[in-house]
Amino acid sequence: MENTENQMLIIFGASGDLTARKLIPAIYNLYKGNHLPENYVVLGASRSDWSDADFRKNVVEESKYLEDELKNVDNEFISEFCNKLFYHPLKEDYSCLKNRIEKLNNEYGTDNNFIFYFSVPPSIYESLAKNIYEQDLSKEGIGWKRLIVEKPFGYSLETARNLNHALHKYFKEPQIFRIDHYLGKETVQNLLVTRFANSIFEPLWNRNYIHHVEVTNAESVGVEKRGGYYDKSGALRDMFQNHLLQIVSLIIMEPPIGSNAEEIRNEKVKALKSLRIMKDDKTLHDHTIRAQYVSSIIDGKHVKGYREEDGVESNSTTETYAAIKFFVDNWRWADVPFYVRTAKRMPTKVTEVVIHFKTPHHQIFKESDIGNNDNKLVIRIQPDEGILIKFGVKVPGQGFNVERANLDFYYSSLVDTYVMTAYERLLLDAMQGDATLYARADEVEAAWEFVDPILNYWKNSDSKVYGYSAGVWGPENADDLIEGVAMWRNPSANLADDPGFCVLK
Ligand code: BG6
Numbered sequence: 001m002e003n004t005e006n007q008m009l010i011i012f013g014a015s016g017d018l019t020a021r022k023l024i025p026a027i028y029n030l031y032k033g034n035h036l037p038e039n040y041v042v043l044g045a046s047r048s049d050w051s052d053a054d055f056r057k058n059v060v061e062e063s064k065y066l067e068d069e070l071k072n073v074d075n076e077f078i079s080e081f082c083n084k085l086f087y088h089p090l091k092e093d094y095s096c097l098k099n100r101i102e103k104l105n106n107e108y109g110t111d112n113n114f115i116f117y118f119s120v121p122p123s124i125y126e127s128l129a130k131n132i133y134e135q136d137l138s139k140e141g142i143g144w145k146r147l148i149v150e151k152p153f154g155y156s157l158e159t160a161r162n163l164n165h166a167l168h169k170y171f172k173e174p175q176i177f178r179i180d181h182y183l184g185k186e187t188v189q190n191l192l193v194t195r196f197a198n199s200i201f202e203p204l205w206n207r208n209y210i211h212h213v214e215v216t217n218a219e220s221v222g223v224e225k226r227g228g229y230y231d232k233s234g235a236l237r238d239m240f241q242n243h244l245l246q247i248v249s250l251i252i253m254e255p256p257i258g259s260n261a262e263e264i265r266n267e268k269v270k271a272l273k274s275l276r277i278m279k280d281d282k283t284l285h286d287h288t289i290r291a292q293y294v295s296s297i298i299d300g301k302h303v304k305g306y307r308e309e310d311g312v313e314s315n316s317t318t319e320t321y322a323a324i325k326f327f328v329d330n331w332r333w334a335d336v337p338f339y340v341r342t343a344k345r346m347p348t349k350v351t352e353v354v355i356h357f358k359t360p361h362h363q364i365f366k367e368s369d370i371g372n373n374d375n376k377l378v379i380r381i382q383p384d385e386g387i388l389i390k391f392g393v394k395v396p397g398q399g400f401n402v403e404r405a406n407l408d409f410y411y412s413s414l415v416d417t418y419v420m421t422a423y424e425r426l427l428l429d430a431m432q433g434d435a436t437l438y439a440r441a442d443e444v445e446a447a448w449e450f451v452d453p454i455l456n457y458w459k460n461s462d463s464k465v466y467g468y469s470a471g472v473w474g475p476e477n478a479d480d481l482i483e484g485v486a487m488w489r490n491p492s493a494n495l496a497d498d499p500g501f502c503v504l505k
Pocket residue numbers: 219238239
């Protein structure tokens with residue numbers, strides 16, 4: 001199944017958090033699972049004046065996962081892995097970097113196949129790409145060259161366009177892999193399989209049968225140590241523009257003609273372009289809500305409000321909660337409302353998609369008997385990955401009382417299957433040149449096109465920033481957004497806790 005050629009991964013920003021927390025553990029797991037090619041090395045590069053040994057020591061110390069592995073796994077096995085990690089202190093002169101890359105390439109037989117990974121502030125993406133280009137390192141011919149860029153990809157439509165334009169001067173689009181780690185999640189990919197590998201859902205997947213769609217992304221943590229970054233970003237840029245619109249595009253896209261990267265991405269772009277852009281202030285006012293968490297007590301402990309977090313301005317209006325209602329202007333989805341919300345400091349960590357189906361066109365049972373019996377398909381992205389279908393069953397006994405029952409599937413039941421983490425999956429795909437789970441330039445721009453007017457409205461109008469106590473499901477005003485259509489479904493972390501029907505005796 002795998003065709004992974006010999007190669008080198010060059011990580012820029014290697015002394016940063018992401019390298020030790022996500023990238024190196026992911027590469028280690030690929031090594032452990034025997035997915036790395038025979039000749040493979042990692043070269044970390046950043047401003048820190050480290051040696052190879054410092055880098056190796058740092059990634060193990062900073063990654064709790066590797067530290068734990070050291071306790072359980074044969075030391076030699078880990079040393080062998082660490083021996084493939086190298087470090088280069090970056091100086092102004094990039095020719096030294098080029099020499100190092102060439103030396104390692106010759107010594108370890110990585111066949112001139114290089115992936116450059118930008119885990120650096122986006123403000124230096126362009127100059128970094130230029131330096132790589134000027135050293136002739138992005139040119140393909142003898143070996144391939146790929147570039148992985150981390151989010152955020154732009155800060156607005158204009159900056160995203162400028163960034164695409166800038167990168168395209170030095171790398172061709174097929175060489176660029178824009179990472180969105182939600183696409184690496186097994187359950188996000190499973191949205192495609194649920195829809196297109198089954199015949200029971202797709203006939204219902206349209207305005208005739210679907211009443212509304214709800215996507216919730218909740219985190220129980222606050223901004224942690226990232227206040228400085230987050231305060232300039234906010235929930236809409238940090239989560240909605242990328243991760244959540246990626247999920248939305250998989251829900252609303254038309255069936256692609258095949259499963260290759262371009263076919264899938266063409267449909268996703270078409271889907272994102274069909275999101276109805278909110279243009280007037282009234283719609284923006286009525287269809288968007290932003291809020292910030294304020295201090296509260298959770299489990300007997302005082303929890304800081306957002307404005308008290310390190311790196312956050314004391315009068316900040318940056319949102320830690322965003323809820324957006326929108327429509328999709330195409331034949332399939334006309335008039336179906338979508339409700340998408342994302343927030344920090346919620347009661348629990350959970351991400352799920354809920355497809356709410358319409359009630360039957362003609363109801364033969366008494367309303368009092370059927371109660372709230374709309375069918376739902378709950379696709380749980382995390383943490384309790386699975387799928388739940390809610391449907392009505394007759395309560396045994398006289399009459400036609402109807403209750404909801406659950407049919408469920410949990411990923412955890414696939415005990416024998418190792419589920420790769422998002423970074424493992426995405427890195428392996430990039431190693432193999434498969435860009436299906438990476439965002440294309442036009443995809444990112446289409447998402448910004450939808451988000452930009454909301455950001456501008458929030459910035460330029462006197463739209464309110466509501467407060468919500470840390471640990472609750474957002475501000476009460478968010479109910480206004482969905483009122484008249486439904487109520488928010490506030491999920492528990494555990495899918496099994498979803499009330500279904502059972503007769504105990
Ligand atoms: C990141 C955001 O992209 O995703 C973070 O910058 C957020 O703010 C994180 O916490 C959530 O990822 P996950 O995989 O834990 O849901």
